[in-house]
Amino acid sequence: MSGSGGMLVPALLIAIGILVLAAIVAGAMALGRITGRLECIERRPDPVIPPYPPPPDLGPLQSQVTAIAEKVTRVLEVSRRLESLPDLLKPPKIRGGIGESLLSNLLEQILPPAHFETQYRLGTGAVVDAVVKLGDHLLPIDSKFPLESFDRIQKAENDEVRSRARREFVQQVRTHMDAVARYIAPAQGTLDLALMYIPAEAVYYETIVRDLGSSEGTPPELFEHAIQKKVIPVSPNTLYAHLQVILLGLRGFRVNEDARRIMAGIGQIRIETRKLQEPLDTLGKHLANAGRQQESVARQVATLGSALDGLLDRPAGPGTTEK
Secondary structure (H helix, E strand, C coil): CHHHHHHHHHHHHHHHHHHHHHHHHHHHHHHHHHHHHHHHHHHCCCCCCCCCCCCCCCHHHHHHHHHHHHHHHHHHHHHHHHHCHHHHCCCHHHHHHHHHHHHHHHHHHHCCHHHEEEEEECCCCCEEEEEEEECCEEEEEEECCCHHHHHHHHCCCCHHHHHHHHHHHHHHHHHHHHHHHCCCCHHHCECCCEEEECCCHHHHHHHHHHHHCCCCCCCCHHHHHHHHHCEEEECHHHHHHHHHHHHHHHHHHHHHHHHHHHHHHHHHHHHHHHHHHHHHHHHHHHHHHHHHHHHHHHHHHHHHHHHHHHHHHCCCCCCCCCC
């Protein structure tokens, strides 16, 4: 046992020595590889790094951003003001004044000043917002703005509330139509119809378009009532179309007036022509008589000439001497 133990120790020392030697050799090889790579890196030329471009001028961009921020601030301010617009339009007098002003501005853009008048007092004493003058006739136009009942329709939370608000809106519009119909007075020079100007397109849509397009099976009561009262609802867009037609009518009136003047001139010429007819007839008779006299004288001269020729051609008698 002691002999075998004595041989085991030298063997372990030899194995450890071999391992240490192998580790030293491996480390030397790795260090050689690292040293070679470092030498390769050192021999490489330094990379050329391009210079960085100069920073852009941010002055114009900053100015644009500032301008956009100011515009956004103004838009927000306008939005806050618009939120209070319904409250501003609640008083009926203010709504009426706005509608009259919009109507007046639109008429100024479309018609010549001589063909319309605002705040016109009719022969009945009633004052209408505007009249359009069509020759000897007047077309009354009155502004109505049923905003409160329309606003209730828009804010309705369910169908029942909306239906009730719609009935209130219809009744208010019918009342406005009845009021505008009082301006129709043919005996005072107006046409047998009038225009009811609704300044808001959405309200006009609710008045006419939705009324005609109702899917509930009910007749278009507002449209039928308007036809019955001879009141035509118009909006800013449709009033423009109506006024264009009116302008064509004005031109037609001018053409008719010119035609009447021309016909009057032709009638006067006819009268003067008839006055000349009698002297012309008398002159014609005189000329006819003169012609007949000329023919008679010509015949007589011819007869006389023939007689003279006969005398000259007769043979000479015994007591005549030839020369």
